[in-house]
Amino acid sequence: MATRSWWSSSATRPSTVTSATCRSTTSGQMSGISPRLEGRFLWVAMATAACTDPGSKCVFVHGGYKSLPNKNNNKYGLVDDLYRYEVPTRTWTILKESLYPRYLHSSVLLGGTLLIFGGNTHNDTSLSNGAKCFSTDFLAYDIACDEWKVLPKPNLHRDVNRFGHTAVTSNGSMYVFGGFSSVLLNDVLVYRPPNCEAFVDEKRCVAAGPGVRCVWVHSRCVSWAPGPFNGTMDAPFCPLKPAPIDERCYRFSDCASCTSNTNGCQWCDDKKCISAGSNCSVPVKNFTRCTLRNEQICAKLVNCKSCSLNRNCQWDAQQQECHALPAQLCGEGWSHVGEVCLRINSSRESYDNAQHYCKNLDGSIASLTKAKQVDFVLEELQKYQLQEKKLSPWVGLRKINVSYWAWENTAPFANTSLQWLAGEPSDSGFCAYLELSDSTGLKANACTATTDGLICEKPVVSPNQNARSCRKPCSLRTSCANCTSQTMECMWCASTKRCVDSNAYVISFPYGQCLEWQTGECVAQNCSGLRTCSKCLEQPECGWCGDPSNTGRGQCMEGSYRGPMRSPAKLNQAQGQQGNALTHSQDMVLEPALCPKDKGYEWAFIQCPACQCNGHSTCVNGSVCEQCRNLTTGTQCDTCMPGYHGDPTNGGKCQACKCNGHANVCQVMTGKCYCTTKGIKGDQCQLCDSENRYLGNPPEGNLLLQPTDRLPVHV
CATH class of the missing domain: 3.30.1680 (ligand-binding face of the semaphorins, domain 2)
Known part of the structure; x- marks a missing residue:
C-alpha cells in the first residue's frame, strides 16, 4: 500500500499524559525520557514531545513550554525548537525549528521520519492571536535532510483535535491514544504511512515523501533508517542546502548554541554568531572550544533561587533578572565611563546587526548624551587612527519622524557635545554614525547600509546593587x-x-x-464565607443548604450537584482520627449529613430556592417577600431601613445609627454618619471641624458651635 491513511476506534478508559513517548520500529521496545531529564538539559523545558531512536542512538525533543532567555515581558512561553541528544557522546545539537510552537503533543519515529501530532498551541493571555488549544496539526521532520513538512490532517468523520495524548508505533503504524479536548478521550487513532515496498521504480521510490523516507537498494525500494550520526547527518538523497547566511545565526547569543546547530554558524572572537562563510579573525566552529561566560550562564537563570545558587551571579529584584557579577565593574572588553560601560567594536555592520551585537552582550547601542562619554569615544577613535584603522561607528541615534531625532535611551537629540556635520542630517538617512576625519560630527545613513564600527553601552553593575534575599517561591x-x-x-x-x-x-x-x-485582592476563599445563595452558587465548588424555615436563610458549603462534600482530612479530624494517609488527600467525599433532607433542609447547586428573604420574611406566591421584619427593607429584605446599618443578609442584624443627634441617616454597611450640623464631623459626628475654627464637645451637646473668632455661647 503506497498511500497514507488514518483510522479510529474506541478504547475503554479516558487517558491523558504529560509527556509523550514513542516506540522504535527497529527494536520493538518501548522507550522514552522523563520531563525531569528534558528539563535539566533544556532550561526548564516541560511538556515536550520526546522520542528515542535506537538505530542512531539519539533522543529527539521537540517543542514544549520553557524559560525564554530573551529580555522581554514573558519569562516563559511555547517553543518550536527541535533538539537531538546523542547518547554515546552526551552532546546536544540544535536542529531546524518547526515553526509550529506547541506543548503536550506526541512524537514517534517511523522510517527515518519524526512524526508530530496534535498538541496545545495556545500561548495567549489577555489578548488572543487565534491560537487553538486543541490541534490536529500533523508535522513530519526528515531526520536525514533536516527538513520539516506539514502533512494532511486526519480526514476522519469526526473532530480529532487533542493534546495530552500518547503515541506509539507498532508494525509500521502510528497509534495515538486518549488525550484531552475539553473532555477526556478514550479513542485510538491509527496512521499508516505509505509502504516503501509498494514502489516498483527508483524515481517514485526516492520521491515517496513527505512523511516517509525510502531509498532504492539492489533494485528494491526499502525504508531508510538512520545509523549512528558520528557528528554528521548528510545523506546523498537530500537536496543541496542553501549557503549559510548571517541572518540564520544572529538568534544564537552564546558560543555553545552558535556552534551546535545545523545552520552553518561560527562564533567570532568579538562575541557574536555569524555564518561560517563570513570573515572572522579568530573563529570558533566547534562547541568544545567555547569558553563559558558568566553573562551567558546567568542570563538563563530566570528566578531568584536559581540565580542565587550560582556564586558568579546576582539577582536584580527590581528588574527580576539575573546578572553576572563582573570581575571589574564593567567586565572584560568594556570601559567604565561615568555611569555607564562603553565598548567599541571595529566590525563593519548595518545598524540592525549592530543592535544584535550589543544585545548579545547584554547592552544596547550607545546613547552618547554626556560630554564625558563623547570625550572618551573621540579619544579612543583617535587611537585607532594612529594604528591606521579608520572607524566611523554607529551610535544609538535614530530618526523618529520627519524632523525628530532621538537617542536609543529615548532622550531627545541636542547639539551639545556632539553636532551634525555641515549639510547633515541627510533626508535619506534614518540612523546616525560618528565621523572622525578633518572635522568631527554626526552623519545620517540608511539603517540597512553598513559602516565601520559600532559603540555599545550597558549600565554599571556594582556587586551589591539590588542584591536582596529571595522572596518565598x-x-x-x-x-x-x-x-x-x-x-x-x-x-x-x-x-x-x-x-x-x-x-x-x-x-x-x-x-x-x-x-x-x-492576582490581587482576595475574595472569600471558603464557601462558608459567602452569605447569600447567589454569591455562593457563583463559585463552582460551592453549594447552598437552605434551612427548614424557607425564608432564604442557609449555609454555603463545598459540594457538587449530588450534595455537600467534605475533604477526608476534615472528616477524620471531626471523627478524632489521626495519622491516616487520607488526611493528606485533596479528594472530596460526599457527606449528605451536612444538609439532611429528612430534617427539612434543601440542597441547591445549580439554582437558588425561589424564596430569598434572608430570614426576615416568608414568601407569598413562592418568591415574593411578604413583609420584611427586623428593621430590613428591599425586595429580598437584604438592606437596613434608613437610620439603621448592618448586613442583614442570611439572618444578619440591623443596628440604629449612632450619630450623637447630629444626623438622621448613616452609611448602610459601615454605619458612618452623614453629619447635618454645621461644624461637626467624624464617623459618629463626635468631632468639631477645628480646621475651619470650630470648637466644642458635640457628644455632650451643651455648646453652641460657632467660629473660634467668637466666644462660645452656652445653651
Whole structure:
C-alpha cells in the first residue's frame, strides 16, 4: 500500500499524559525520557514531545513550554525548537525549528521520519492571536535532510483535535491514544504511512515523501533508517542546502548554541554568531572550544533561587533578572565611563546587526548624551587612527519622524557635545554614525547600509546593587493573602488552593483544573464565607443548604450537584482520627449529613430556592417577600431601613445609627454618619471641624458651635 491513511476506534478508559513517548520500529521496545531529564538539559523545558531512536542512538525533543532567555515581558512561553541528544557522546545539537510552537503533543519515529501530532498551541493571555488549544496539526521532520513538512490532517468523520495524548508505533503504524479536548478521550487513532515496498521504480521510490523516507537498494525500494550520526547527518538523497547566511545565526547569543546547530554558524572572537562563510579573525566552529561566560550562564537563570545558587551571579529584584557579577565593574572588553560601560567594536555592520551585537552582550547601542562619554569615544577613535584603522561607528541615534531625532535611551537629540556635520542630517538617512576625519560630527545613513564600527553601552553593575534575599517561591505560599502580596508575581487558584508563578499558569493547569484565580485582592476563599445563595452558587465548588424555615436563610458549603462534600482530612479530624494517609488527600467525599433532607433542609447547586428573604420574611406566591421584619427593607429584605446599618443578609442584624443627634441617616454597611450640623464631623459626628475654627464637645451637646473668632455661647 503506497498511500497514507488514518483510522479510529474506541478504547475503554479516558487517558491523558504529560509527556509523550514513542516506540522504535527497529527494536520493538518501548522507550522514552522523563520531563525531569528534558528539563535539566533544556532550561526548564516541560511538556515536550520526546522520542528515542535506537538505530542512531539519539533522543529527539521537540517543542514544549520553557524559560525564554530573551529580555522581554514573558519569562516563559511555547517553543518550536527541535533538539537531538546523542547518547554515546552526551552532546546536544540544535536542529531546524518547526515553526509550529506547541506543548503536550506526541512524537514517534517511523522510517527515518519524526512524526508530530496534535498538541496545545495556545500561548495567549489577555489578548488572543487565534491560537487553538486543541490541534490536529500533523508535522513530519526528515531526520536525514533536516527538513520539516506539514502533512494532511486526519480526514476522519469526526473532530480529532487533542493534546495530552500518547503515541506509539507498532508494525509500521502510528497509534495515538486518549488525550484531552475539553473532555477526556478514550479513542485510538491509527496512521499508516505509505509502504516503501509498494514502489516498483527508483524515481517514485526516492520521491515517496513527505512523511516517509525510502531509498532504492539492489533494485528494491526499502525504508531508510538512520545509523549512528558520528557528528554528521548528510545523506546523498537530500537536496543541496542553501549557503549559510548571517541572518540564520544572529538568534544564537552564546558560543555553545552558535556552534551546535545545523545552520552553518561560527562564533567570532568579538562575541557574536555569524555564518561560517563570513570573515572572522579568530573563529570558533566547534562547541568544545567555547569558553563559558558568566553573562551567558546567568542570563538563563530566570528566578531568584536559581540565580542565587550560582556564586558568579546576582539577582536584580527590581528588574527580576539575573546578572553576572563582573570581575571589574564593567567586565572584560568594556570601559567604565561615568555611569555607564562603553565598548567599541571595529566590525563593519548595518545598524540592525549592530543592535544584535550589543544585545548579545547584554547592552544596547550607545546613547552618547554626556560630554564625558563623547570625550572618551573621540579619544579612543583617535587611537585607532594612529594604528591606521579608520572607524566611523554607529551610535544609538535614530530618526523618529520627519524632523525628530532621538537617542536609543529615548532622550531627545541636542547639539551639545556632539553636532551634525555641515549639510547633515541627510533626508535619506534614518540612523546616525560618528565621523572622525578633518572635522568631527554626526552623519545620517540608511539603517540597512553598513559602516565601520559600532559603540555599545550597558549600565554599571556594582556587586551589591539590588542584591536582596529571595522572596518565598510561589509554590510555598499557602494562602491567597501571602500568594498575591507581590503584585502579579504569583497567582492563587482558589479551586485547587494552590499558589503558582504567574508566568507558569499555562503549564500548571493544562487541563483546566483551575476554575478561578486571583492576582490581587482576595475574595472569600471558603464557601462558608459567602452569605447569600447567589454569591455562593457563583463559585463552582460551592453549594447552598437552605434551612427548614424557607425564608432564604442557609449555609454555603463545598459540594457538587449530588450534595455537600467534605475533604477526608476534615472528616477524620471531626471523627478524632489521626495519622491516616487520607488526611493528606485533596479528594472530596460526599457527606449528605451536612444538609439532611429528612430534617427539612434543601440542597441547591445549580439554582437558588425561589424564596430569598434572608430570614426576615416568608414568601407569598413562592418568591415574593411578604413583609420584611427586623428593621430590613428591599425586595429580598437584604438592606437596613434608613437610620439603621448592618448586613442583614442570611439572618444578619440591623443596628440604629449612632450619630450623637447630629444626623438622621448613616452609611448602610459601615454605619458612618452623614453629619447635618454645621461644624461637626467624624464617623459618629463626635468631632468639631477645628480646621475651619470650630470648637466644642458635640457628644455632650451643651455648646453652641460657632467660629473660634467668637466666644462660645452656652445653651
